[in-house]
Amino acid sequence: MTDADLAVTAVGAAADAINAHVPQLVADKFASKLFAQDPTLWGPAAESESAKRLSWVGLATSSRPLVDQITSLRSKFAEQGLDHVVLCGMGGSSLAPEVICATDDVPLTVLDSSQPDMVRAALDDRLEQTVVVVSSKSGSTVETDSQRRVYEQAFKDAGIDPTERIVVVTDPGSPLDKEARETGYTVFNADPDVGGRYSALTAFGLVPSGLAGADIGRLLDEAESVTVALSADDDANPALRLGAALGGTRPTRDKIVLIDAGTHAVGFGDWTEQLIAESTGKDGKGLLPVVVGDSPTGDRPAEGRRTSQAGDAGMRDESPRDQLADELWVRLVAPDDESQPTGDAVVNVGGSLGAAMLLWEAAVATAGRLIGINPFDQPDVESAKAAARELLGKGTGETAAPAYTDGAVEVRSAGPDFLGDSATVADALRALFAQLPDSGYLAVMAYVDRIADQSLADVRIPLARKLNRPVTFGFGPRFLHSTGQYHKGGPADGIFLQVTTAPTEDLPIPGREFTFGDFIASQAGGDAKVLADHGRPVLRLNMTDHEAGMAQLQQAIAEVCGA
Template structure:
């Protein structure tokens, strides 16, 4: 049995047992009048506490296909001015869902956008000190204007321009600031002569893909963002309907999965043509649903044949791309297509429409689960712990870094309580102990506070750990991977606020050279470590196991980890 729900160029295909599980939830949503209530911005959908907390003021994303159109002309003018000035390299200094959205938009459009949402000194230094600085335009995106790593990146890049002899009006033109009205960053931009694009105060990071903070960086890099709004607009009329509403069907399926104990959402791309979309969906679902001990944990895998796609009974598999009953030209009927059909849930459509589809579906799933999609009660704990470390040390590296490791193996130091290592004598033993220590029904989150481009091999750890976990565990646990500190702004809320069954593996690395942050008493390297240690403190305060692997030599250490898992 198959249900195919289409509207506005989007299709949601639900098959077999997945359809059976979701039908009751869908009927209840329809009888409760949820579609009309949501499009009418009824904050009571998520209960009186959510309404009192201002959920109704956070629903501006429903109309962004219309309200973002006035941005198109100014963004076009900014892009033309940048082109005339020879500024054809666009760098985004920002964090959270809007940065991930801008990256996904640029990737789908095939345009170059350098995203800096990191404090890694090596990664930042290559951008700030490279040959392309003379043709660089920086978009500083921060709705609140108070995010610590965005502030640090702004200061470092400003200093790099000054060191290169770019000052005065020439310096002012190198920055475009996207921020909320009245924010500290807007005031600073006005003082510095930077051009400002105002962020919509009714739209927050996870839901801002089609707002200024998602559109502006990609538009300046050359993406056709008007087409995204057109795609979303075609889907919009269906969202108020009880039937033939793919977003409602998807939301009901996600909510039913959580209620039925399938609280891990494995996302696999299968010819969607939307590189990076899975990462955007990950932050949206994790940040929205993961609180009050409930939620859905997205696990992004490389494809339907990747380690981790077929896992334990508590996993709901989602294919991003071709429908299970329509494999597409040239794909044949092999094991990949069988995996697609067996997944039971496929979602396809153009990028702009999918942004709106998933935002709506996630808000609906939150109603089913019983949480406020816009509240982030636990996301601040890691940032507060990191800030406390920096204040306590007055800019020096946190003292925890000087504690002796529990084990040293070549280029890898292991930092963990003895009970977490279970007597491990080698790096392979440590990794096996980490996998074996994951709770039944839990997950392992790998968080790499490294150089996303220079240490790119670290991303293979997810697949290697997932594959190794299938060998050492009766029921393999899902494994997620995130670059730090991006992971703090994407899945960080889920890690602290969702079901307390996560285990955490941090990877940090020695910095050959550090970068000072002008006007701040700390360096990027110290900020990077403070963010890792702050998150570690927050997780351990909740009783969750955290093991940290510190790479004395990054390349050698990553190779050692891969060998230990081979």
């Protein structure tokens, strides 16, 4: 097996789905039509959107001219001693570069938040050496515009010309494209016929990654080397096999547990999470990706240990859990891993990064056909943005007084009234968990500093053990461009725990009447409102004192989970 080769092997219900659906996909010439950019593959209702969203199939070739342009610009910056690259972008504009750079072990600072403390920390980090890439497909993303504004001001305050430090990536003709060119910024236009989550091999993925030092030429080589195999109408096509396993199990296994079983692609699950959730979670259908690291329970391996490569589907011996009836385990393995999966419904997926990105894009498009949805729109992402704008116009992220306050934590609910006579944070958690359907999941949504509060993500582990159901964790507003679509548009079997906090210090946005603190509060409030409008139960916990509130929350979770 060469480095760029792909491997998709499956057992159990996953293998049954492949055997059931791939022959028909081959007979329908789905793969060759997909790579010929046929917009009719997902039905009449999806045709107008898919007609302008399929250029990603040819990016391994069409993006080639970018390599020399980016390399030349990187050399220019290096000669000036500018070696710190900051990416301001959301969703697909940030997730792919994050994985590309981490896999190549080159530093990249990703600013994908409106949390004031996180934004301030980025501004205070090596400004004199900093190049900022501002990425927005629409050119009107409020988070990205706000981040650009504070960097422009910071550069000016430091006596630095922003036009020498800011690089813009956007679609041609967008508001940002016009403004950036008039201002004198360096501008890269991305292919407008590629959606954000499919944009890894466009300028959105390549510009920040290449400026940071990743080998973007090799990435395109890897994708190009598998294009023929992925476009072939053949039973061995890896994209058809993976797509059938994802979208074709009967009954549907709609919780896709992504397990790092030795893949060299660092953080690949986070990129895949957006691709799956935002593409499939709509019309009451969809696939929920559950990124768990190295085991289904989310346990960290002991120092120096790796998960077993065969015989346990990636679980550590000391923390076994039977596979749930609605879970499909996808083990992300190294390109040369030839171990066979074992379990009730397990898929092994291996390949180099560029090849794997194109594989998963084609596979999710295939799964969309089998599920019966349009994999290229994201209607509920837009609804959450609209709700946030409405609250921002009112000057607040809150729509109601707290039901009660316990210590440093304000307790609110949204959607169905479930708090009852609860009086503590632990009581509120128990009341929320009582709403969990047998086939449901818990989503923890934390509007906090993603870097400083990274350890909060560990609450997923005791919660998953307690509930014996899938538990996802997302930092806001990052997840709004990812699983946020599935939360609202997918099956109505989720319960939601929202965590917000008062920033250490708020941060104004130059030229805006609102602050970053106002903005993130509105995003959290808008998210909760749209979830509630969809009938989802939401527990909202706001920390009035960050340190004390976080400690209190951790203690309440430990109490409820019996830890």
